[in-house]
Amino acid sequence: GNSVTQMEGPVTLSEEAFLTINCTYTATGYPSLFWYVQYPGEGLQLLLKATKADDKGSNKGFEATYRKETTSFHLEKGSVQVSDSAVYFCALRGSNFGNEKLTFGTGTRLTIIP
């Protein structure tokens, strides 16, 4: 079945540091890939997505590229802010009928120190 392996946390960085959170996946067919963010006490919010190989998703300074050859979708940001502190989830969604569920990684807790 489909699966997502995500970099273990927690991750603590200083403000303006470079961020990378690794994510790799296993899936059949051509899944769509996502990064979701969860702030304390809230639901998951879509951060960015990519629906086919070599697509780059971007939002709020975050970027991730769908790499089919390495089955990866690493999240990056050039300069993090305190407000980026949250839990980040990598996810995939299958493209075949009966396999459209969203499969999530374990989540990475990110803390940014001023």
Added chain:
Amino acid sequence: DAGVIQSPRHEVTEMGQEVTLRCKPISGHDYLFWYRQTMMRGLELLIYFNNNVPIDDSGMPEDRFSAKMPNASFSTLKIQPSEPRDSAVYFCASSATGIQNTEAFFGQGTRLTVV
């Protein structure tokens, strides 16, 4: 649209009682997902529906759990009888069909505490 709406936001109940969680998906969405989030197990898919029909309920932990979607604008997740290990945050999410609409939109969740 107001987004995915879940109720109640918080529920505290005694062991053995019946609990019903409610979800109103985004209008026009034809997929609905129920997830459970705990510290130990992370995010687990319990069940999902397409056009009100359950497609995959393999994540439903036990017969004590049941989910229904009587129409396109409403779904329930019921636990009967509830147990302390059911304490978690339960999320409902919905999405539309189409390659450009593959993301799911989540509700704020229901925090369930069974004492």
